Amino acid sequence: MSGSDKSMKALREVWRRAENSLCADCGKPDPDWASSTLGVFICLSCSGIHRNIPSISKVKSLKMDHWDDAQVQFLAKHGNAVTKAIYEAHIPIYYYQPTYNDCQVLREQWIRAKYERKEFTELGKQLPYTDGVKEGILWKRGRDSGQFQPRKFLLSEREGCLKYFTKQDAKEPKINVKIDVINATFQPEKIGNPNGLQITYLKDNKTRNIFVYHKSGKIKSRLTRNFLKEGFMEKTGPKDAFAKGEVFVGSRENGYSVQKGLPSGTQGNFSWPYGITIVTPDREYLFTCETEADQLDWITAFTSVINQDMTPQEYAIEAYFKFKS
Ligand SMILES: [Zn+2]
Structure with missing residues (x-):
């Protein structure tokens, strides 16, 4: 058996471990990609998100790419269980962890929070939210389609603005409104979600409305707040x-x-x-x-x-x- 065959055989053994049978980020069964720098087994879809964060993660196909000995040993030493224990050590109970049924925007938010910002490695570490900028995903009703889509909302106390973005990585916000012209009311019935919120603001002296809800509110135990x-x-x-x-x-x-x-x-x-x-x-x-x-x-x-x-x-x-x- 050549060296290359040996490392591929070792790779398959690590890959077959029960802990690596679900995507480390979304839980999808039978992942066939892995990150050679983080040591996690992930699905094709999550691998695409990892590829956008090259400073943190290098992804390779388990089926098509070559893995050398050192990389296989790294996967064997890490794997989904060990890596989760590090990067998901302190997830707040009410944090919504997306699954493979959720869209890309929501999963990207989660993957970046986990590996790029390392928000869950230490207790109470929520750095991005303590410096006067608060961000989160709210599901926003499309004006024409009426369909709810996840949107990144950002509130900057320093600038006194509320913004939201149509794409996770968008540089320019879709709206950018001064906080003092905003009013928010709880509208569960109108929005059809227990956490429905109507945000009203003034633009060009006209009243505009945004209808949003908070995803984790769908789960009863999560919506108490x-x-x-x-x-x-x-x-x-x-x-x-x-x-x-x-x-x-x-x-x-x-x-x-x-x-x-x-x-x-x-x-x-x-x-x-x-x-x-x-x-x-x-x-x-x-x-x-x-x-x-x-x-x-x-x-x-x-x-x-x-x-x-x-x-x-x-x-x-x-x-x-x-x-x-
Ligand atoms: Zn996945």
Whole structure:
């Protein structure tokens, strides 16, 4: 057996391992490509995304390309399990991990976050979102087609702008709007998604609307943050009922908390006796409930939301809500 045959035989053995039977990035069965620099087995479609990040990943076909001994040994030493343990060590629970049923834009966002920005290698490492720029994927309804497509939304606090891009790697945003002309409202019914959001802004003195939803909101266990407990509480003013979703509730680490009762000395026309105070980084929201059982229920719901880490997407949504209040 020649040296080349030997390394191809060794390659097939590594390739056949159970851990390498699904694409490391999207879970598609029977990957037949691999990254010789990351040591992962991936599908054809994800290999195309890797090819766009040549500084991080070099991809080769397992069937058509030649692999030398050193490269095979590298694959054997790494492989999908070891590499995942490094690059997916600390994925926030509510981060949406796309699968092969999801489109390219969403998978590219995920692959870049994982290998290029290394967002999940350390606990709490979300660097791109801490410097005043927040970005995330929202599904946006096409104006003519009515179809929802994933779009990268970016909020820059420094520039005071909200932008979105039609392509993942686009340099120029499709829209670029000043934050102070934006209003966002929760519209689950209108949009047909529990996390539906209507973003309204002024352009050339005309009102424009964008309809979006947050993908992970489709999964019930994931939508608690943007989808407050259903029901009504009474907000300041007797007729000013408060519906779900009107206030964004972020995580404790980001300055959100919930307290039983109203601050002492609160004036206002509350006709219900059981108060709740929601503290956000910007202000306090005061609510009252009709019964003590309602009050405790709401506090439990808010507390469970506050105790969850926020995903990058939620940072973007938080930003919209900030400018609504
Ligand atoms: Zn894949």
